[in-house]
Amino acid sequence: MNKITKTLALNGGRSIRSQESWIKWPRYTEEIGNRVNEALKSGRWAISGPYVESPLFEQEFARQYAEFNNVRYCVPTANGSSALVIALEALGIGMGDEVIVPVLTWVATASAVLRVNATPIFVDIDPDNLCLSISATHSAITKQTKAIIPVHLHHSMADMDAFIALSKDTGIPLIEDAAQAHGAIWRGSKAGSMGHLGIFSFQQSKVLTSGEGGAVITNDEKLYQRLQQLRADSRTWSSKPRKLDGMQLITSGKIMGANYCLSEIQAAILLSQLPYLEEQLEIQAKNAEYLDQKLALLGSIYPLKQPSGLQRRTVYEYIVCLDRNSFGNSSIERICNALKAELGLSFYPPDIPLHQSLLYQPLTKKRFSNTIDRSKILENLMNIFPVAQYAAQNSVICHHSAFLGSKSDMDDIVRAFEKIITYKNEL
Structure with missing residues (x-):
């Protein structure tokens, strides 16, 4: 395993690990x-x-x-x-x-x-x-x-x-x-x-x-x-x-x-x-819990607060919210690119909230012109949704396949965040 260097992999430095070492999804058997x-x-x-x-x-x-x-x-x-x-x-x-x-x-x-x-x-x-x-x-x-x-x-x-x-x-x-x-x-x-x-x-x-x-x-x-x-x-x-x-x-x-x-x-x-799903979910949930604990110790990364009624989470996309001041006030896209460069693992922002998304364009289809409430659609598009907008601009996600491995995989993710925070001036 590579030691942390003084230069981010995003800028040509040595990465923490390679893309080939992660479990691929979907898995053929x-x-x-x-x-x-x-x-x-x-x-x-x-x-x-x-x-x-x-x-x-x-x-x-x-x-x-x-x-x-x-x-x-x-x-x-x-x-x-x-x-x-x-x-x-x-x-x-x-x-x-x-x-x-x-x-x-x-x-x-x-x-x-x-x-x-x-x-x-x-x-x-x-x-x-x-x-x-x-x-x-x-x-x-x-x-x-x-x-x-x-x-x-x-x-x-x-x-x-x-x-x-x-x-x-x-x-x-x-x-x-x-x-x-x-x-x-x-x-x-x-x-x-x-x-x-x-x-x-x-x-x-x-x-x-x-x-x-x-x-x-x-x-x-x-x-x-x-x-x-x-x-x-x-x-x-x-x-x-x-x-x-x-x-x-x-x-x-x-x-x-x-x-x-x-x-x-x-x-x-x-x-x-299906017969293997329960075991898979348990492994992913335990790894997510371990990563929550480790990332929270860094002080500028905030895992989701799990509701009291949730006995077991299913990890589809693991998401954390960031204090971007600790990442040099860089864009969330830049931070995602830096994480990917360090780990060979894709990180990405959340979906854009629907009222701002190019994927949601109901007024472009004639079939809806006489069936939907146009005034309510326009109200939706013009509204402000502060929590969703903040989450979209300040959170990073990685896919559940990263959680099929071991605690050492989670430790590498922690090291990547820690390295980027340490060398935030390079972002």
């Missing part, structure tokens, strides 16, 4: 290859394909993932965005309705609301966990509010005690966006299992991945029946035995749907990873 080959050889690559005698990977994954989350039902989808769409549609949300979302989140949380012709209402975040603020949510509720979407971001969770109480008091449904929180535990319950519906993403960067993919979970049978039709062109599973080359999906037509189905290949990949 022989088991994944075998499962995928099994799906390919089955003769059925989609749930909409003709029946074959071998069991469906998609159905088996739905069963196992529901069991993993201690819920009754799981409906896999093509991606997390479509999971959000059918969750909103299952609740009957549409034109004239408002849905509260955090202003600091990936754009899909808000764009899904637009796709059902409802209006997303942006709300600021909690300064401790960077998730949806309960006090700001209270203030944003109107007669048009038909759902609240707490997003469990980075490596924390929204205050579910407060949001569950709010939902009970107001009758407003909760859709938990757990796209970054597979397996996180709040007072004994898994993330996604406490709201009326919970959604997940299995995109390539996620802790459980099939490249693309998603799922909705629920304990409500009526919502489950609607979800099935919404993701499979108004079709549901047949309860009767099927003949070879017949169809397992049968027409229901009780609610119009679309094709948001997960493929058999994607389901096979997920099934090969």
Whole structure:
């Protein structure tokens, strides 16, 4: 291991370690290859394909993932965005309705609301966990509010005690966006299992991945029946035995749907990873706790304050807030580049808050012109969200794959921060 030198690697000095020494993500295993080959050889690559005698990977994954989350039902989808769409549609949300979302989140949380012709209402975040603020949510509720979407971001969770109480008091449904929180535990319950519906993403960067993919979970049978039709062109599973080359999906037509189905290949990949997810999450959580303690000792780096109800965090993106004075008042991008140069590990700022993001441009689509509340959209875009804006300008993130290793990996991350603080004048 290289000794700390007097020159930052960003400026040509010797780095602390190399890129090749970190665990890569996603991880290929022989088991994944075998499962995928099994799906390919089955003769059925989609749930909409003709029946074959071998069991469906998609159905088996739905069963196992529901069991993993201690819920009754799981409906896999093509991606997390479509999971959000059918969750909103299952609740009957549409034109004239408002849905509260955090202003600091990936754009899909808000764009899904637009796709059902409802209006997303942006709300600021909690300064401790960077998730949806309960006090700001209270203030944003109107007669048009038909759902609240707490997003469990980075490596924390929204205050579910407060949001569950709010939902009970107001009758407003909760859709938990757990796209970054597979397996996180709040007072004994898994993330996604406490709201009326919970959604997940299995995109390539996620802790459980099939490249693309998603799922909705629920304990409500009526919502489950609607979800099935919404993701499979108004079709549901047949309860009767099927003949070879017949169809397992049968027409229901009780609610119009679309094709948001997960493929058999994607389901096979997920099934090969799911048995190892618990162990993976435990390793990452322990490493994150160790890194929290070490970085806090440096005095100018502030790890997230974890809510008291969070029993186990899921580390998707590890984020810390910085006192930029200790980094020579450099831009957050410059600090990220310096960390990457020292470690061979990518660091990056948080997503830009949605009201400032180029990814969120609802007024550029004609389809929304007569369905959304234009005045509320403009109000969203013109508002100031001080907590989210501060976090975006003063925080750095690294991917969860860095936490699959050992404490010595965490020590190297600490050394990199320490070195950059020591030689801040070189930034």
